[in-house]
Amino acid sequence: MTVHQHLKWIFSATCLAVLPGCAPAEQTAHAAVAEIQPLAIDPKRFIENAEKDMEHSSEIAGRAKWIYANFITEDTAALVSEAGRIYTEKAVRYASDAAALDNSKLSTVEQRKLEMLKRAITLPSPADPSKSQRLANLGTELNGLYGKGRFCLSQDNCLSQPQLSSIMANSRDPEQLKQVWQGWREIAKPMRALFTEQVQLANEGALALGYNDVGELWRSKYDMPAQQFPQQLDALWEEVKPLYESLHCYVRGELNQNYGDNVVPPRSPIPAHLLGNMWAQQWGAIYPIVAPKETPGADYDLTELLNANGYDEITMVQQAERFFTSMGFEPLPQTFWQRSLFVEPQDRHVVCHASAWDLDNKDDIRIKMCIRKNGEDFNVIHHELGHNIYQRAYKDQPFLFKGSANDGFHEAIGDVISLSLGPNYLKQIGLIDKQPSAEADIGLLLRQALDKVAFLPFGLMIDQWRWQVFSGEITPENYNQSWWQLRQHYQGVMAPVARTEADFDPGAKYHIPASVPYSRYFLAHILQFQFFQALCKEAGYEGPIHRCSIYNSKKAGAKLNNMLEMGLSEPWPKALASITGNEQMSGQALLNYFAPLQQWLDLQNEAADRQCGW
Ligand code: X8Z
Numbered sequence: 001m002t003v004h005q006h007l008k009w010i011f012s013a014t015c016l017a018v019l020p021g022c023a024p025a026e027q028t029a030h031a032a033v034a035e036i037q038p039l040a041i042d043p044k045r046f047i048e049n050a051e052k053d054m055e056h057s058s059e060i061a062g063r064a065k066w067i068y069a070n071f072i073t074e075d076t077a078a079l080v081s082e083a084g085r086i087y088t089e090k091a092v093r094y095a096s097d098a099a100a101l102d103n104s105k106l107s108t109v110e111q112r113k114l115e116m117l118k119r120a121i122t123l124p125s126p127a128d129p130s131k132s133q134r135l136a137n138l139g140t141e142l143n144g145l146y147g148k149g150r151f152c153l154s155q156d157n158c159l160s161q162p163q164l165s166s167i168m169a170n171s172r173d174p175e176q177l178k179q180v181w182q183g184w185r186e187i188a189k190p191m192r193a194l195f196t197e198q199v200q201l202a203n204e205g206a207l208a209l210g211y212n213d214v215g216e217l218w219r220s221k222y223d224m225p226a227q228q229f230p231q232q233l234d235a236l237w238e239e240v241k242p243l244y245e246s247l248h249c250y251v252r253g254e255l256n257q258n259y260g261d262n263v264v265p266p267r268s269p270i271p272a273h274l275l276g277n278m279w280a281q282q283w284g285a286i287y288p289i290v291a292p293k294e295t296p297g298a299d300y301d302l303t304e305l306l307n308a309n310g311y312d313e314i315t316m317v318q319q320a321e322r323f324f325t326s327m328g329f330e331p332l333p334q335t336f337w338q339r340s341l342f343v344e345p346q347d348r349h350v351v352c353h354a355s356a357w358d359l360d361n362k363d364d365i366r367i368k369m370c371i372r373k374n375g376e377d378f379n380v381i382h383h384e385l386g387h388n389i390y391q392r393a394y395k396d397q398p399f400l401f402k403g404s405a406n407d408g409f410h411e412a413i414g415d416v417i418s419l420s421l422g423p424n425y426l427k428q429i430g431l432i433d434k435q436p437s438a439e440a441d442i443g444l445l446l447r448q449a450l451d452k453v454a455f456l457p458f459g460l461m462i463d464q465w466r467w468q469v470f471s472g473e474i475t476p477e478n479y480n481q482s483w484w485q486l487r488q489h490y491q492g493v494m495a496p497v498a499r500t501e502a503d504f505d506p507g508a509k510y511h512i513p514a515s516v517p518y519s520r521y522f523l524a525h526i527l528q529f530q531f532f533q534a535l536c537k538e539a540g541y542e543g544p545i546h547r548c549s550i551y552n553s554k555k556a557g558a559k560l561n562n563m564l565e566m567g568l569s570e571p572w573p574k575a576l577a578s579i580t581g582n583e584q585m586s587g588q589a590l591l592n593y594f595a596p597l598q599q600w601l602d603l604q605n606e607a608a609d610r611q612c613g614w
C-alpha cells in the first residue's frame, strides 16, 4: 500500500459521521488535503478515531450476530454477512495502518493500543471487495450449517446437536453410539469446500498484513514472539502428559473390561464413540463405567441431585449467579434475564453451542445456551457466566483493552468457579446432607480428571491441525486423514468407523466452522488450576485442594475482580501474577490437585498389569 492510499483510508474510515466530533465537512476537507499532499498522521488521533470507530462497528456486528445465531434464516444470514464484512474490512485497514505508524513517541498505553489494533482480527479479509464479501459469506454459511445440523435416527425423528450429545453421554450401546457418532458427522461434509476456500481467502488477508499465514496471526496474540508460543504450549503439555497417559491407560482398561476386546482392543487407541462425548473431549459422562470399585456409593451424581431438587434451566442459572454474588460480584442485570436464551426453541434454528455475549460493551450481557438439566450443563453455565462477569468487570476500560489478559483467561474464569462445585459447596446449598467421607476422594478426583485432564490433548490438537492447514503443511487432500493422525497422536483415540476424504470430521466440531481459535481452552485448563489454588489460599482454605470451594469468599472475589477489571490493559503475565504471585503459566497447580489420583491410577494400572500407551 502506498503512503497516499494509506492516508486516504485513514480519513475516510476513521471519520464516520455517526461518531461524535466528526462532521462530514471536516471529513471532506481532510480527504481533499490527503489527495494533494500526504501529511504525517498524528498517531494519537489515529488511535482515538480507530478506537471509536471499532467500538461502534463491533456493536452493530455483534447485534447482527446475535440475531443470526438466535434465528438462522436467509435474511439474517445476509445481514450478518454484511455487518461482518464491514467490521472486518475496518479492522484490517486499522491493523495495516497501525503496523505502518511510527510509534516511537507514544506512551506505553498507546503503544499497547496499537498492538491491539494489529492483532484484533481472527480471519482477515483480502483487500479486493469481492473477496472480502465472499469471506464474510463463507463464515456465515459455515456457522449456519453447524447450527442447522440434524441427524435423523428415523424419518420423523431428527435430532439436534444437544439431543445427540445426550445420547453420546447416556447410551452404553456401542452400535447406537457408533450410529450417532457417524450420523452427526454427515453435517460436516458440505463444509469441506467452503472451509477450503475460507482458509485460502483469510491467508491472503493475513499475508497482506505481514503475516506468513493466519496461524501466525493467531500465535501473535500472547505478548511474546509468535514463534515462541508453540514452545510455550509444548512445555505445558510435556508437564501434564504423564498424568494424561495414566488416565488414558486406566480408562482404556476399564472400557475394555466393560465392552470386551472386540469393541475396545487393549493396546490400540480408544474408539472415540465410547468416551461419553461427541468429540471424546471430556469423558465425565462415563464415570459410572470407570468409577473405583472399592468404594461403591461413596460419591454422588450431580445430575440426579439437580433433578431430585427440582432444578430447571432458569433456576440452574440463578444458582450459578448466586455463586458469583456470594463472592461480592453484583447481581446480573435484569436485561440478562430478559434477553438471554436458556432453552432450545422448537420452532426455529439456533446455534445451540453455549456462548456469552456483551452486546453494548457495557451492561447488556447475555448467554445463549440450549441448557439441558444435567451436571455437565450446570458446569457450562458457570463457564458462561464467568465470561459475562469478566466482560462487565472490564467495561470501564477503553474499548481496545476490553478483553481478557489473553484468551485463555476468558475461558478459565467460570471454570475456576466450577472447580468449587464439589461436596463442600453442594452441602452448603442443600443438595447433599453431609459431605462424603475421605474414601470418596479418589472417585471425586477421577470424575474431575475425566473432564479436565482428558481435555488437555484435545485442547491442544485442534489448533495443531489448523495451524498446519493455514501453513499449507496439511492440504485439502488430507484434511481428514491428518485430523485423525493428530487425534491419535495426542489423545490416543481413533475413529470407530473407516473415514475417507469424503468426510470432513473437523467441521463437526463447532469451533472449526465458527472459526474460534482453540488453544485458549488448553491454556484455560492449565490456568484455572493456578487461579483456583491461589484463590483458595486467599479464602483461607486449608485442606485437600480438590475439596476447596471459594463460595462466599469476599476476599477471593476481590482478588479475582481486581484482575478482571484490568482487562487486557497489561500483558498477561502481570495479570496472572496479580492473583498467583507468579508470572509463569505452569501445569504444577493441576498436578498438585490430581497428585493423589495420579498415584492411585498408577497403582491400578500396575496391579492390572496394563500396558499403557498406544
Ligand atoms: O466452547 C466452549 C464453551 C464456550 S466458550 C462452551 N468450550 C469448549 C468446547 O466446548 O469445546 C468450553 C470447554 C471447551
Ligand code: ZN
Residues within 6 Å of the ligand: 383, 384, 387, 410, 411
Ligand atoms: Zn467459553
